[in-house]
Amino acid sequence: MSVSAPKRSLNIDNINPHIKVAKYAVRGELATRSEKYRAQLAKGEGKDLPFDTVINANIGNPQQLDQKPITFFRQVASLLENPLLLENAGVLEKSFGYKKDVIERAKWLLESVKSVGAYSQSNGAPGFRQSVAEYIERRDGYPSSPDNIYLSAGASSGVNALLHIICSSPETGLLIPIPQYPLYTASLAVLNAKCVPYYLDESKAWGTDITAIKDALAKARSEGTDVRAIVVINPGNPTGASLSTEDMASVLEFAANEGLVVMADEVYQTNVFEGEFTSFKKALRDLQKSDANKDGKFDALELASLHSISKGMVGECGHRGGYFELVGFDEEVVAELYKFISIQLCPPVIGQCMVEMMVHPPKEGDPSYPLYKQEYNDIFANLQKRATALYDAFREMEGVECQSPQGAMYLFPKINLPSGAISAAKAADRTPDEFYASKLLDATGVCVVPGNGFGQKEGTMHFRTTFLAPGTDWVGRIMKFHKSFMDEYREAKTNGVNGHA
Numbered sequence: 106m107s108v109s110a111p112k113r114s115l116n117i118d119n120i121n122p123h124i125k126v127a128k129y130a131v132r133g134e135l136a137t138r139s140e141k142y143r144a145q146l147a148k149g150e151g152k153d154l155p156f157d158t159v160i161n162a163n164i165g166n167p168q169q170l171d172q173k174p175i176t177f178f179r180q181v182a183s184l185l186e187n188p189l190l191l192e193n194a195g196v197l198e199k200s201f202g203y204k205k206d207v208i209e210r211a212k213w214l215l216e217s218v219k220s221v222g223a224y225s226q227s228n229g230a231p232g233f234r235q236s237v238a239e240y241i242e243r244r245d246g247y248p249s250s251p252d253n254i255y256l257s258a259g260a261s262s263g264v265n266a267l268l269h270i271i272c273s274s275p276e277t278g279l280l281i282p283i284p285q286y287p288l289y290t291a292s293l294a295v296l297n298a299k300c301v302p303y304y305l306d307e308s309k310a311w312g313t314d315i316t317a318i319k320d321a322l323a324k325a326r327s328e329g330t331d332v333r334a335i336v337v338i339n340p341g342n343p344t345g346a347s348l349s350t351e352d353m354a355s356v357l358e359f360a361a362n363e364g365l366v367v368m369a370d371e372v373y374q375t376n377v378f379e380g381e382f383t384s385f386k387k388a389l390r391d392l393q394k395s396d397a398n399k400d401g402k403f404d405a406l407e408l409a410s411l412h413s414i415s416k417g418m419v420g421e422c423g424h425r426g427g428y429f430e431l432v433g434f435d436e437e438v439v440a441e442l443y444k445f446i447s448i449q450l451c452p453p454v455i456g457q458c459m460v461e462m463m464v465h466p467p468k469e470g471d472p473s474y475p476l477y478k479q480e481y482n483d484i485f486a487n488l489q490k491r492a493t494a495l496y497d498a499f500r501e502m503e504g505v506e507c508q509s510p511q512g513a514m515y516l517f518p519k520i521n522l523p524s525g526a527i528s529a530a531k532a533a534d535r536t537p538d539e540f541y542a543s544k545l546l547d548a549t550g551v552c553v554v555p556g557n558g559f560g561q562k563e564g565t566m567h568f569r570t571t572f573l574a575p576g577t578d579w580v581g582r583i584m585k586f587h588k589s590f591m592d593e594y595r596e597a598k599t600n601g602v603n604g605h606a
């Protein structure tokens with residue numbers, strides 16, 4: 106008697122089709138292959154591999170690489186997780202070097218939430234939202250209210266909540282910068298809404314090109330798309346660019362004229378190497394005060410700005426903390442947003458505590474300040490050093506063009522590949538940048554993300570690499586690979602060889 110296979114309810118053809126079309130390259134095929142290599146090496150089975158370590162330069166995951174957690178944050182967190190330790194404050198101070206402000210902060214955070222094992226308010230503990238508002242005020246020189254602050258499980262969950270509110274039908278569209286961090290296109294795909302791409306200007310250090318934005322809007326509207334918002338990522342991922350204040354003002358003016366919500370993703374606001382960070386909130390408040398607002402057009406502009414504990418010198422992405430601030434939103438819309446985030450109950454409470462510490466770190470005169478400052482500055486200096494070393498290497502590489510590192514954690518060089526490589530990629534059924542990145546991984550163990558994972562102008566090729574990995578050996582590996590790749594395919598071009606898949 107044959108036993109028939111149990112019949113499952115779910116199969117690939119009957120699950121939510123919008124999930125299937127979503128793409129998220131930063132954790133895509135190459136990342137999976139790099140994990141396989143890593144596992145092989147760990148088991149001592151990778152003798153045939155031409156490298157002995159895998160470098161995950163594909164994802165901005167600071168502590169997975171070299172970045173150490175900031176001591177103040179973790180000392181406080183240890184007490185939050187195990188408040189019994191607070192009964193032995195003397196031992197903490199004498200034997201473990203915990204300073205008084207660590208103990209005081211842990212006590213205050215615990216008073217605010219009772220226990221990190223308890224749910225908090227849906228938008229985060231009130232005292233922490235107050236600290237965020239004070240941080241924004243110090244940063245921008247303009248008031249901020251804790252009532253407009255929403256703590257979140259990283260910026261991703263803030264983006265997710267905002268997109269759920271904005272996307273009301275399959276015709277809803279959002280203007281998304283290209284290249285972009287694929288959270289945006291993937292989430293829009295899942296929500297069955299439209300991405301309206303606007304291309305950043307590589308020739309102007311990846312700045313915004315207002316004509317390109319206007320054209321993108323006009324085209325989308327003519328096709329029946331109901332464009333509701335514009336997303337800006339500043340400093341940029343994957344571009345690493347910082348927008349000029351002029352670019353910011355023209356985006357705000359455009360949004361005000363066209364009645365669009367502005368979503369400003371500012372998770373890299375402390376990763377700025379050139380000039381000073383200016384927030385969209387400040388840029389908006391400046392415009393609201395200026396002559397440009399004679400007709401009051403900036404008064405009703407809706408701005409949502411997002412920040413996170415994942416990046417910067419904090420790098421606590423595993424703890425999932427962030428916040429967004431809303432400016433100018435209708436009360437009834439806000440009430441629905443509140444309901445939406447309540448369905449998720451609340452952001453992780455330890456993550457909320459980390460947000461509080463990020464926006465309210467030890468200050469001059471506090472016992473933990475010297476170490477905090479030193480750790481913070483060291484992390485910043487190291488990131489800058491690595492960014493510059495990588496940039497210098499790219500400048501030496503044939504056919505590679507790269508913008509100087511301005512901010513964030515990435516470089517996004519353009520690669521001009523020989524036609525032999527392009528034919529070989531075609532034969533391997535890959536785009537040329539996927540082909541290049543795939544060969545790079547197989548030859549060196551360095552995992553980067555091909556440019557098409559972020560979007561790029563037709564006919565151009567890029568890859569994104571973080572500059573988080575320690576040492577310079579891996580940069581040397583990229584350079585050596587690049588040279589041999591170019592040599593191989595330059596020759597392939599003349600020989601007509603394309604069988605290198």
Ligand SMILES: Cc1ncc(COP(=O)(O)O)c(C=O)c1O
Pocket residue numbers: 165258259260261262286288338341342370372412413414415422426427
């Ligand atoms: C531009 C941008 N926004 C948002 C995120 C998500 O950050 P979080 O860890 O806070 O969810 C990232 C992560 O890399 C990012 O690069």
